[in-house]
Amino acid sequence: MDCSIFTTPKLWFFHAFLFSVIFSLLCLNIVYGTATELNYGRYCNSVVHESKPAEEEFKIIPFPGRQYGYFSGGDKVLHNRSHMYYGRESKLLVFETHHVYATDVHHVFKVEGNLIFQTSYYYERSFSRDSSIFYSSSDSSDRGTLDFDFLGFWSRATGKLCMVGSSYIYSGEGKLLHLEAVLKINNLTSSSNISTLVIGTIDSLNSPNDPNHFEQISLLMFPRVNYNYTMVSNQFSKGCPRGTDVEPRSSLGLSQTRTICNMLSGGDNAFKLEYASGCDSSKSCSPFGVDIGYLPPVMSLSTIQCSEDMLSLRFLIQFRNNSYRGYYSSPNISTSLIGEGSWDAKSNRLCIVACQIYDASSSLEKSRVGNCTTRLSLRFPAVLYLGHTSTIVGEIWSLKTRNEAGFFDRIEFRNTETGRSRERVQLQGLKYEYREIDKVMKSCPKKNPGTRNSRGQYPEGYSRDMSFSMSILKGSQGSFGWGSSDLFVVGDQPDQRFPFLIPSSSSKPKSPGVKSDSSSGSLKISYKMRVELPTSEFKPGLNPVNQSSNEYSQTEISISAEGVYDNATGSLCMVGCRHLTPGEKSVSRNSMDCEILVKVYFPPLNSDRRSMIKGSIESMRKNTDPLYFKTVQFSGRAYYRSWVTESIWRMDFEMIMSVISSTLAIIFVAFQIFHVRKHRGIGPLVSLLMLVILALGHLIPLLLNLEAMFAQDSERSVLIRGGTWLEMNEVIIRVVTMVAFLLQIRLLMLSWTARCSSEKKKASWTAEKRGLYVCFPVYITGAIIAYFVTSRQSVHQTRRHSWYYIDQIILGTSRAYAGLILDAFLFPQIIFNMFxxxxxxALSRCFYIGITVVRLFPHGYDLYRANTYADIEDSYIYADHAADYYSTAWDFIIILLGLFFAATIHYQQRLGGRCWLPKRFQESVIDEELQEDSEEQLPLKYIT
Known part of the structure; x- marks a missing residue:
């Protein structure tokens, strides 16, 4: 056994080796990160002739600082990987212009920049907020990104740009590829309009047989500099031609501070499409005819650019085959329109002219704009009511006659009201009218609360406690779907603003038309409910048409409901409506099923923290009706504000307990260090494996939360409460844990050095090795058992068998099992003492008793917390359930086990390592020690 690992020369050699490795990696990055100077004239002189640049940097170019676009091809080097959770791979790019210089030719400019191909979810989110086609805020260092450094020349006269550059990327087999390419772009003119598309290609400069060769990549970008809104200025001077006339007073107007650009920019605006009755994929019901083979259910408006006066916009209008578009996907240009719109202040609507993009399916380089006969209008309704709660509505139509090719029937659309699209719609004057309260009162007559609960024990209607998430139940088989219920409108205030300005309990409306909780116990209320179920599990009467039969496909049902909430009993009764899909049960467009009864029962505020919100969604139709469906039961967790206040106090208390525990650990380890220094002969008698386990117990939390010590994570969020005070306390915990870890390392070094300098070090190392032979099989066997038990439970609960869940099982099980090993930290010392x-x-009483108490107290606290506070595991700071085994059974087992180990150490240090074994086994160990001592003295006897 090498006992000189902690000596100074070896530490110096280790530091020198680590420095050389880091320096080599930096040099490698610099070498490959520098663009290679290529022969521009050989590849680009025929496009834009090379000219001598001036030293002064030029300020004008048709590209902005960042120009976004799309690409196709290049699968060999980009090796896009379609992920089951991210769906279709991304096909997005960004061109960053770094420098532009004038040359000795007045219309030719030298350009330096880089072209980034985004092929995965992570990097797409790193793009700027400047264009809503892209999303923001995340790490940009993803392996799927290809970044070319380009240098070339642009001709303002011809609108052509030619550049050469290089990049590097790892192939799918892990081999480093050094790529050289030429970029050619057309239509890069000083001004543009709706028909202008910036198109181009990237070709490899390597021969086809070269491993670094890649196939041609075509690209498409929409220019953003000096754009002329020619279509809307010419056609919309007199409103939207052939659009449905709507009374201007029925729509909300905009103001100088709330323009159309403010309302629609900054994200993807998704809308549900509603086709005319009888439409299907075999008829010309969409702008793309029957060639695409389906009717797009969703349309989205992605803002490309806003005009300077904030009254006109450019859109990429995408028609998608699914209702969800995450951060991963890029649009299908073949089923997209390019459009420009302008706000009509007279009719309070946005008028949009849209054109088709042809030939984009074969190659983006061949794309062109034509057929600008599609029109759209969009408005913001002034009055909402049950079944008509969309804050943005509109229509799509064609200027062609019914007999002309390309004609399609009028399509209506409404916003989906999901994500951030709801937050942007907050216009002054928006009203809500209750029209089905009489039906609610007949379906749910008010009951006398009697003496079951006193008034005021249920949440008030104006509080946030009324919104909740829910699990859809399926008998005794547990949940098989999920959903959410969000407050839409509370009361009937004429000046109430939607959607996130619901008054709190401290600011109830005083208008006489509003009945408050204090007067009658009843309150008018409106909800938006969203239920997502597996397609295969849909009840009769709910099953939409054209749904995938995939086992894991999900289908969403949106229900708007209004009714009465009784504060005295905590019961909520509502009548709901859902839009019916055209073709579903032979219904027509705008048909709704409003024969839906929703019942919700809230638990009292003073109830058990594990109480559930329960409810049901019922059909009021007869069983023979084709729209009838079986009752859907659901439940949800209640997170009341009073519970949240207690949880905040609990989190503060747990912060203090974490600091105290780490501080006590420092004190107890310091006692052991003094104990080892005072008694020179006991250092070799301390189990090194025990000290390593304790050191790792402090090191692993530091590694998992290292960023909290140095910087604040901008995307970090904490349930219930997040702020500087909480983060400062976490940093304090990390610092105290770091001190405890350093002291553990110091104790390990002292024990190691003492054992290496001991005269009988062979006996100590023999006992240590025998202890390892016993402990490691026990730890490995326990890990295998824990993994299989956890995996079986998780597979049963989730019914999924993907690698993602396996990773979660492995990581979660490993962390909890590591906590159990740390709870039993005395086990290696007991085995060492036995041999x-x-x-x-060997161990100070303050050390092994104190550390035992530090490890067991969280389990005692967990028993108390489970019966006192709301069960919000994501907010646990002390006794975190993810870091150990915590349950009523495990808490008792671990506490008893820890006390047993501490008592065993106490008697071993008084009566001997095998004091609890029969006497003949103790004597055999003594004989063995005498035999080892005689063997050590054997060479001396021979010399004598």
Whole structure:
């Protein structure tokens, strides 16, 4: 055994080796990160002739600082990987212009920049907020990104740009590829309009047989500099031609501070499409005819650019085959329109002219704009009511006659009201009218609360406690779907603003038309409910048409409901409506099923923290009706504000307990260090494996939360409460944990050095090795058992068998099992004492009793917390359930086990390592020690 690992020369050699590795990696990055100077004239002189640049940097170019676009091809080097959770791979790019210089030719400019191909979810989110086609805020260092450094020349006269550059990327087999390419772009003119598309290609400069060769990549970008809104200025001077006339007073107007650009920019605006009755994929019901083979259910408006006066916009109008578009996907240009719109202040609507993009399916380089006969209008309704709660509505139509090719029937659309699209719609004057309260009162007559609960024990209607998430139940088989219920409108205030300005309990409306909780116990209320179920599990009467039969496909049902909430009983009764899909049960467009009864029962505020919100969604139709469906039961967790206040106090208390625990650990380890220094002969009698386990117990939390010590994570969020005070306390915990870890390392070094300098070090190392032979099989066997038990439970609950869930099982099980090993930190010392059979006090009483208490107190606290506070595991700071085994059974087991180990150490240090074994086994160990001592003295006897 090498005992000189902590000596100074070896530490110096280790530091020198680490420095050389880091320096080599930096040099490698610099070498490959620098663009290679290529022969521009050989590849680009025929496009834009090379000219001598001036030293002064030019300020004008048709590209902005960042120009976004799309690409196709290049699968060999980009090796896009379609992920089951991210769906279709991304096909997005960004061109960053770094420098532009004038040359000796007045219309030719030298350009330096880089072209980034985004092929995965992570990097797409790193793009700027400047264009809503892209999303923001995340790490940009993803392996799927290809970044070319380009240098070339642009001709303002011809609108052509030619550049050469290089990049590097790892192939799918892990081999480093050094790529050289030429970029050619057309239509890069000083001004543009709706028909202008910036198109181009990237070709490899390597021969086809070269491993670094890649196939041609075509690209498409929409220019953003000096754009002329020619279509809307010419056609919309007199409103939207052939659009449905709507009374201007029925729509909300905009103001100088709330323009159309403010309302629609900054994200993807998704809308549900509603086709005319009888439409299907075999008829010309969409702008793309029957060639695409389906009717797009969703349309989205992605803002490309806003005009300077904030009254006109450019859109990429995408028609998608699914209702969800995450951060991963890029649009299908073949089923997209390019449009420009302008706000009509007279009719309070946005008028949009849209054109088709042709030939984009074969190659983006061949894309062109034509057929600008599609029109759209969009408005913001002034009055909402049950079944008509969309804050943005509109229509799509064609200027062609019914007999002309390309004609399609009028399509209506409404916003989906999901994500951030709801937050942007907050216009002054928006009203809500209750029209089905009489039906609610007949369906749910008010009951006398009697003496079951006193008034005021249920949440008030104006509080946030009324919104909740829910699990859809399926008998005794547990949940098989999920959903959410969000407050839409509370009361009937004429000046109430939607959607996130619902008054709190401290600011109830005083208008006489509003009945408050204090007067009658009843309150008018409106909800938006969203239920997502597996397609295969849909009840009769709910099953939409054209749904995938995939086992894991999900289908969403949106229900708007209004009714009465009774504060005295905590019961909520509502009548709901859902839009019916055209073709579903032979219904027509705008048909709704409003024969839906929703019942919700809230638990009292003073109830058990594990109480559930329960409810049902019922059909009021007869069983023979084709729209009838079986009752859907659901439940949800209640997170009341009073519970949240207690949880905040609990989190503060747990912060203090974490600091105290780490501080006590420092004190107890310091006692052991003094104990080892005071008694020179006991250092070799301390189990090194025990000290390593304790050191790792402090090191692993530091590694998992290292960023909290140095910087604040901008995307970090904490349930219930997040702020500087909480983060400062976490940093304090990390610092105290770091001190405890350093002291553990110091104790390990002292024990190691003492054992190496001991005269009987062979006996100590023999006992240590035998302890390892016992402990490691026990730990490995326990890990295997824990993994299989956890995996079976998780597979049963989730019914999924993907690698993602396996990773979660492995990581979660490993962390909890590591906490269990740390709770039993005395086990290696007990085994070591058994083989060493020493009566020496190797461990200080303050050390093994104190650390045992530090490890067992969280389990005692967990028993108290489970019966006192709301069960919000994501907010646990002390006794975190993810870091150990915590349950009523495990808490008792671990507490008893820890006390047993501490008592065993106490008697071993008084009576011997095998004091609890029969006497003949103790004597065999003594004989063995005498035999080892005689063997050590054997060479001396021979010399004598």
């Amino acid at each position: 060493k059979n020493s009566r020496e006090p």
